Amino acid sequence: MTTKTYPVTGMTCAACAAAVKRAVSRLEGVETSEVNIATEKMDVVYDEARLSFDTIKKAVEDAGYGLVDEPRTKKVELMVEGMTCAACSAAVERVTKRLDGVADAQVNLTTGRGVFEYDPSKVKLSELKAAIEDAGYTPRDIEGEKTRDFEQERRARELRNMRNRLITAAVFAAPVLYIAMSHMFPGLHIPIPQFMSPQAHPLVFALVQLFLTIPVIIAGSRFFTRGFKTLFKGAPNMDTLVAIGTGSAFLYSLFATVRVYLGDEMFAMSLYFESAAVVITLVMLGKYLEAASKGKTSDAIKKLLQLRPTTATVEKDGRELEVPLDEVSVGDIVVVRPGAAFPVDGVVVDGVTTADESMLTGESLPVDKQPGSEVTGGSINGEGLVRFKATRVGGDTALSKIIRLVEDAQGKKAPIAKLADVVSGWFVPVVLGIAVVAAVAWALGGKDFNFVLTIFVSVLVIACPCALGLATPTAIMVGTGKGAELGILIKGGEALETTHKIDTVVLDKTGTITEGKPRLTDIRLYGAYDEAGALALAASSERGSEHPIARAIVEDAETRGLDLTKPESFKAVPGRGIDALVGGVRVLAGNLKLMRENNIDTAAADRDAEALSGAGRTLMYIAAGGQLMALMAASDTVKPSSRAAIERLKKLGIQVWMITGDNKATAQAIAGEVGVDNVLSDVLPQDKAGEVKRLQEAGRKVAMVGDGINDAPALVQADVGLAIGTGTDVAVESADVVLMRGDLNEVPAAVALSRATIRNIRQNLFWAFIYNTIGIPFAAGVVYLFGGPLLSPIFAGAAMAFSSVSVVTNALRLKRFKVRQ
Incomplete structure (x- = not known):
């Protein structure tokens, strides 16, 4: 598939x-x-x-x-120097068109520019330039490669077209309304020229309105072409309602004009040209404002796209060359000057600077960069000039992945939208039925044709399925976009909706609550080895381990300058530790369970273990040759933001749990430091998902926050998985929400944003349903039946335009969402 x-x-x-x-x-x-x-x-x-x-x-x-099929080709505009006549421009076109993959080439001699359309999978831009150079001319970039996003260009063109049509309609509809008001409100004594007075010259009065309405009908022709086409296909839409409503008013007015021409001057008082013209104009206004507002909902993606520079400075053979971004390859050495954007992801090889990564992570403070530091494409270089080696380019860069993730999220529907989708599918046929039934009922009740037509047109025009359809997706687009600005990447509407229901958050300890970079603090000896010997043996056996405590032991040994040997054999024991052979000695390094399973007597270390655990240290027992050799303890620094973030979660009414493989005493010490009341200790990596499931079975809506490979099953099991963005790719892929800064404060921020977005969706849906529930009966004459006013089609059209615009405008309020500290 x-x-x-x-x-x-x-x-x-x-x-x-x-x-x-x-x-x-x-x-x-x-x-x-x-x-x-x-x-x-x-x-x-x-x-x-x-x-x-x-x-x-x-x-x-x-x-x-x-x-629309996504284009397979790109367009680039180049300055071509050295052309002196038409033969030159023809030669450039000829040599470039010969290249396999070049779809079109148009060179303008007067401007000295050429536009080339090519397939990047078949021919590179550099090959295209080389062909021009071989022909004797010099190609130069114009502000880099001007490749435009196809979709954005199409939407911009459509918006311009809508605006032009709207202006045309408004210019002609305004005088129609003015002329019609002279007989609609005779008490106002609105002056109109004598030659078109409805009393003195009824035919001129009718013909002027007809000729002014025709341009409006042409400007709004899409309502008729689309509306009737979908009606005949058996799937009527909002255009159908507008087309039938305004078309009925126009055709009846045309009939009345003919009757006036035949001498029945009373029909001059039964014209509905203004209803057709003004309703079409108002609906066009609503659609234009709606389209313009919808464009603003994707501002977050536009901002991210703007972070990408169009060119990069690449170092080749000792020379600096400015090349289009697409030409940068993995392994290239890229030069970035102060204040410029890093074009792709890479690792600094030369130079010291800071980088502003705020647009990617939401973190406002600049991040120090030196040789060996990773840099992210789209971040802004600070004061220093740096050279870095490109490691990820094109669609593999972090920025490209973020953009793709946000675009995917904005396209995914939330479960809350299902009801609106079902209603929208039946809405238009039902409204058509209501309009016909209401018109027939009033006709049978003895009302004249003018009254019946007003009811029919008003019902069709006031109904607004757009408000229903836009209620959810617009809020999701703005909500996920705002999340991206804050460094919170939400992978779709379902994740956004589920997050607002969360009442329990499970936090992995290492790398989530703590920095995940423990340091060795204590060594207790119980055998024949001295401290240096015990540490060297332990570090040698742990060299193949990825456990944070193991890394802390190895780093400490290397810092002391101890000689480490490569183990002859190494086996990781999941959830326990390691079993290695170093210099002919069998070494066991791990937790108490590993020692007991191998019949190692640990009684000598019990008092030390209790004291160190109580101080929040994580323990590692070391046994050599079947005897306990040492007890080593490491301390992992708690992140500065952890305690405040946990307090904020509690204020949101969320129960917080900490899950860790540490023993109970160590876990309780860390939990007490950050204010966590519920602790799950001695949990093996493979059992984390089971603990999450146990909480779910107790009726809790659980969010799991983690950063490691061993957190992935629990992230998937949870109702919502939140991955620390600084963690492993596996964790990030498994999660529903990615926290780019690695700051625990992003967890309550994500919950608050989700709640704000769902609240906004509910407001939108409530307005959309209430508007149609009240508006349609009003237009059908229910209020008139009880002595109230009869709704004019003009006011019905204005109400319909307002309803869809108000829904989009309400969604845009989410852009003002702020994280409360």
Whole structure:
């Protein structure tokens, strides 16, 4: 099965998204399809052997919409120096078009520039430049490679088109409304020229409105083309409601104009041109504001994209060359000057500086960098000039992964959206039915045609499935984007929604509550070895271990300059320690369980063990030749933010647990230091997931916070897994939320952001449901039945435009979310 994401064009409301999903899901070979109205994209999982893109595209087009295949080519604009005549520009075009992978080349002699479209998988930009140079000309970059994001360009073009159409509609709708108001509100005595007075010249009065309304109908033609196309396909959408409503008003007004022409001047008082023109204009205004606001919901991704420089300075053969970002390869030596952005990920080889990583991690303080330090593409270099070796480029960089993760998250729906999706699928047909039933009922009640038409048009125009469809995805887009700004990467709507329900947080001790870098503090001896000999033997046996305490022992021995030997054999005993052979001596290093399982007498160390554990030390027993040799203790520094973060979690009403493999005394000491009341000690790595499950079985909604490979099963088992971003890739991949700074304060921040986002979604859904629940009966004349006013189609259109804009605007309030300390 293949998973692809395609932009969908022509969608205006949730009913459109439901229709596209329905059309694609019916295809043989499609496993699942999800359509997001906010991002205007479709995720489809299908079998490429049974189904092609063209088949999917045809199904979407048959439903009345469009499907855009992501472009396989890139465009680059280059300055071409040395051209003197038309033959020169033709030569450049000719030599570049010969290259396999160049789709198009257009060179302008007057400007000295060329635009080249090429497939990066077949031909490199450097090869294209080399071909130009071989032809006798000099290619130069124009502010680096001007490759534009296809999707952003399409949306910008669409927004410009919407604005131009809106301006056209408004220019012609305003005079129609002014003219119509003269007879709608005769008491206002609105002046209009005598030659178009409805009393003196009713035909001119009607024809002027007709000719002014036609440009508005043309400007809003999409409502009619899309609306009727989807209606005939059996999947009506919001465009259908607008098209039928305004179309009915326009056609009746056209009929009335004909009657006026035939001499029935009373029909001059029964024109609805202003309803058609103004409603179309108001709906277009609403759609334009909605589209502009939706663009703001993805500001977080735009900011991340802007962090990437377009070029990099690469050192080759002692020379510095400025090359496009795509040309940087793993292993290249890249030079970064003060104030410039690091173009890709790498390791510093020369120079000392600081880096501003705030846009990636949310951490405002600059981070020191020296030879051996890792740097991240997109971070800003401080005062120093540095050279670094590229280790990750292109889509493998941390920034690219963050952007991809945020984009994926913004496209995933939350479970809370399911009800709105179901309602949206049936909404338009139901509204059409209500409009017909209401119109027929009032007609049977003896009302004239004008009254019945007003009811029919008002019901169709006031109904707003858009508000329902946008309620959830817009809030999720803004919420996940805000999280990215704060260094909290949330992997989708479901993770965001589940996080707000969390009532229990389980914190792994090492690397989460503590720094994860313990140092050796104590050595107690019980055998024939002196301290140096015991430490050398222990360190030699531990050289193959990844355990933090083992690393602390090895580092201490190396600091003292002790000679370490390579063990003849080495075996890790999960959850216990290691079993090694060093210089012919069998060495056991690990916890008390390892000693007991190998019948090592540890009685001599009991008093020391109790005292060191009580002081919060982590213990490691060392046995050599079947006898206890030493007890070594290490201390791991508690992160400065841990205690405050745990206090904040408690204030949010969350129960906090600490899970560790340490013995009870050591665990209780650390827990007491940071304010954790519930401790799970002596837990083997493979048992962490079981402890999480036990809490879940007790009815708790559990979040697990960890950073190591051994935390991955527990992260998956938990309702929400939160990985410390400075931890292992396995932990990060297993988690639902990634905390980029490695700061425990991000855990309560993630919970608070989730709660704020879900609260925002509920507000949006409440408004969308209430608006339609009250608005549709009002438009159908229920309030009029009890002596209230009759709703004009114009006010109905204004209300509909306001409803969808208000939902998006409310979602944008999340951008102001701040973490409370």
